[in-house]
Amino acid sequence: MNTxxxxxxxxxxxxxxxxxxxxxxxxxxxxxxxxxxxxxxKEKQRLFLTQFLGGPALYSEKYGHPRLRARHMPHPISQEHAVAWLSCMSAALASLPIEENLKEELFKRFVPTAMFMVNKED
Ligand code: HEM
Incomplete structure:
Protein backbone atom coordinates (compact mmCIF):
# COMPACT_ATOMS: atom_id res chain seq x y z
CA MET A 1 0.00 0.00 0.00
CA ASN A 2 1.44 3.40 -0.99
CA THR A 3 2.04 5.96 1.74
CA LYS A 42 6.76 26.87 4.29
CA GLU A 43 10.01 25.03 3.71
CA LYS A 44 10.12 23.65 7.28
CA GLN A 45 6.53 22.48 6.98
CA ARG A 46 7.22 20.86 3.61
CA LEU A 47 10.08 18.88 5.15
CA PHE A 48 7.97 17.99 8.18
CA LEU A 49 4.85 16.94 6.27
CA THR A 50 6.93 14.78 3.96
CA GLN A 51 7.81 12.60 6.94
CA PHE A 52 4.46 13.06 8.74
CA LEU A 53 2.78 11.51 5.67
CA GLY A 54 5.13 8.54 5.49
CA GLY A 55 7.83 9.89 3.14
CA PRO A 56 11.55 10.30 3.84
CA ALA A 57 12.51 11.87 7.22
CA LEU A 58 13.65 15.16 5.68
CA TYR A 59 12.75 17.32 8.68
CA SER A 60 14.54 15.12 11.24
CA GLU A 61 17.66 14.93 9.08
CA LYS A 62 17.92 18.70 9.15
CA TYR A 63 16.44 19.72 12.52
CA GLY A 64 16.49 16.60 14.70
CA HIS A 65 13.49 14.98 16.38
CA PRO A 66 10.38 17.10 15.67
CA ARG A 67 9.19 17.30 19.35
CA LEU A 68 6.28 19.14 17.82
CA ARG A 69 4.37 19.94 21.00
CA ALA A 70 7.52 21.26 22.72
CA ARG A 71 8.38 23.38 19.68
CA HIS A 72 4.92 24.94 19.84
CA MET A 73 5.13 25.76 23.56
CA PRO A 74 6.56 29.28 23.06
CA HIS A 75 3.39 30.05 21.05
CA PRO A 76 0.15 30.28 23.07
CA ILE A 77 -2.28 28.04 21.15
CA SER A 78 -5.94 27.79 22.19
CA GLN A 79 -8.55 25.37 20.92
CA GLU A 80 -9.94 28.20 18.83
CA HIS A 81 -6.52 28.64 17.20
CA ALA A 82 -6.39 24.91 16.44
CA VAL A 83 -9.80 25.12 14.76
CA ALA A 84 -8.63 28.12 12.68
CA TRP A 85 -5.45 26.20 11.70
CA LEU A 86 -7.57 23.22 10.65
CA SER A 87 -9.95 25.38 8.63
CA CYS A 88 -6.98 26.81 6.69
CA MET A 89 -5.77 23.25 6.11
CA SER A 90 -9.22 22.14 4.98
CA ALA A 91 -9.47 25.00 2.47
CA ALA A 92 -5.94 24.36 1.18
CA LEU A 93 -6.72 20.65 0.72
CA ALA A 94 -10.00 21.47 -1.03
CA SER A 95 -8.09 23.49 -3.63
CA LEU A 96 -5.81 20.60 -4.65
CA PRO A 97 -6.22 18.58 -7.86
CA ILE A 98 -6.50 15.26 -5.97
CA GLU A 99 -9.24 12.73 -5.20
CA GLU A 100 -11.84 13.63 -2.59
CA ASN A 101 -11.13 10.56 -0.47
CA LEU A 102 -7.44 11.46 -0.26
CA LYS A 103 -8.38 14.98 0.88
CA GLU A 104 -10.54 13.48 3.63
CA GLU A 105 -7.89 11.01 4.69
CA LEU A 106 -5.26 13.72 4.93
CA PHE A 107 -7.53 16.06 6.86
CA LYS A 108 -8.30 13.33 9.39
CA ARG A 109 -4.58 12.92 10.09
CA PHE A 110 -4.23 16.59 10.96
CA VAL A 111 -7.08 16.82 13.47
CA PRO A 112 -5.53 14.96 16.46
CA THR A 113 -2.12 16.56 15.89
CA ALA A 114 -3.65 20.05 15.82
CA MET A 115 -5.62 19.35 19.01
CA PHE A 116 -2.46 18.03 20.66
CA MET A 117 -0.77 21.43 20.06
CA VAL A 118 -3.33 23.24 22.25
CA ASN A 119 -1.42 24.62 25.23
CA LYS A 120 -3.67 27.30 26.70
CA GLU A 121 -7.34 27.91 27.59
CA ASP A 122 -9.50 29.92 25.15
C1 HEM B 1 -3.05 23.82 16.25
C2 HEM B 1 -2.77 24.93 15.64
C3 HEM B 1 -1.35 25.34 15.31
C4 HEM B 1 -0.83 26.59 15.46
C5 HEM B 1 -1.59 27.83 15.93
C6 HEM B 1 0.54 26.52 15.06
C7 HEM B 1 1.42 27.59 15.10
C8 HEM B 1 2.76 27.52 14.83
C9 HEM B 1 3.68 28.60 15.03
C10 HEM B 1 3.31 29.98 15.58
C11 HEM B 1 4.90 28.17 14.63
C12 HEM B 1 6.20 28.95 14.65
C13 HEM B 1 6.25 29.80 13.42
C14 HEM B 1 7.38 30.76 13.51
O1 HEM B 1 8.56 30.32 13.55
O2 HEM B 1 7.11 31.97 13.49
C15 HEM B 1 4.74 26.80 14.18
C16 HEM B 1 5.75 26.02 13.70
C17 HEM B 1 5.57 24.76 13.19
N1 HEM B 1 4.40 24.06 13.15
FE1 HEM B 1 2.66 24.65 13.91
N2 HEM B 1 0.85 25.26 14.66
C18 HEM B 1 -0.28 24.50 14.80
C19 HEM B 1 -0.40 23.16 14.47
C20 HEM B 1 0.54 22.44 13.79
C21 HEM B 1 0.34 21.11 13.28
C22 HEM B 1 -0.97 20.32 13.39
C23 HEM B 1 1.50 20.75 12.67
C24 HEM B 1 1.85 19.49 11.94
C25 HEM B 1 0.97 18.64 11.44
C26 HEM B 1 2.43 21.84 12.81
C27 HEM B 1 3.73 21.87 12.34
C28 HEM B 1 4.64 22.86 12.55
C29 HEM B 1 6.04 22.78 12.16
C30 HEM B 1 6.73 21.61 11.48
C31 HEM B 1 6.63 23.97 12.57
C32 HEM B 1 8.09 24.36 12.43
C33 HEM B 1 8.81 23.94 13.70
C34 HEM B 1 10.24 24.42 13.70
O3 HEM B 1 10.49 25.55 14.12
O4 HEM B 1 11.12 23.67 13.23
N3 HEM B 1 1.81 22.85 13.49
N4 HEM B 1 3.44 26.43 14.32
Missing part, protein backbone atom coordinates in the same frame (compact mmCIF):
# COMPACT_ATOMS: atom_id res chain seq x y z
CA UNK A 4 -0.16 9.08 1.86
CA UNK A 5 2.97 10.99 0.82
CA UNK A 6 3.31 8.90 -2.34
CA UNK A 7 -0.37 9.21 -3.14
CA UNK A 8 -0.30 12.97 -2.70
CA UNK A 9 3.02 13.46 -4.52
CA UNK A 10 5.80 15.96 -3.83
CA UNK A 11 4.37 18.58 -6.22
CA UNK A 12 0.94 18.59 -4.60
CA UNK A 13 2.52 18.72 -1.15
CA UNK A 14 4.32 21.87 -2.24
CA UNK A 15 1.05 23.34 -3.51
CA UNK A 16 -0.66 22.40 -0.25
CA UNK A 17 1.96 24.07 1.94
CA UNK A 18 1.97 27.15 -0.26
CA UNK A 19 -1.79 27.63 -0.18
CA UNK A 20 -2.04 26.69 3.49
CA UNK A 21 0.39 29.39 4.68
CA UNK A 22 -1.09 31.99 2.35
CA UNK A 23 -4.37 31.33 4.19
CA UNK A 24 -2.72 31.20 7.65
CA UNK A 25 -0.90 34.50 7.13
CA UNK A 26 -4.17 36.21 6.24
CA UNK A 27 -6.26 34.52 8.95
CA UNK A 28 -7.40 37.01 11.58
CA UNK A 29 -7.35 34.44 14.41
CA UNK A 30 -3.84 33.03 13.98
CA UNK A 31 -1.72 35.17 11.64
CA UNK A 32 -0.33 37.15 14.63
CA UNK A 33 1.33 33.98 15.99
CA UNK A 34 3.62 33.63 12.99
CA UNK A 35 6.75 35.78 13.26
CA UNK A 36 9.20 33.98 11.00
CA UNK A 37 9.56 34.63 7.29
CA UNK A 38 6.73 32.90 5.40
CA UNK A 39 9.03 31.15 2.93
CA UNK A 40 11.16 29.74 5.78
CA UNK A 41 8.09 28.33 7.53
Missing amino acids: PFERLGAENLKLLVDRFYDLVFSNEDISHLFKTDKEVI
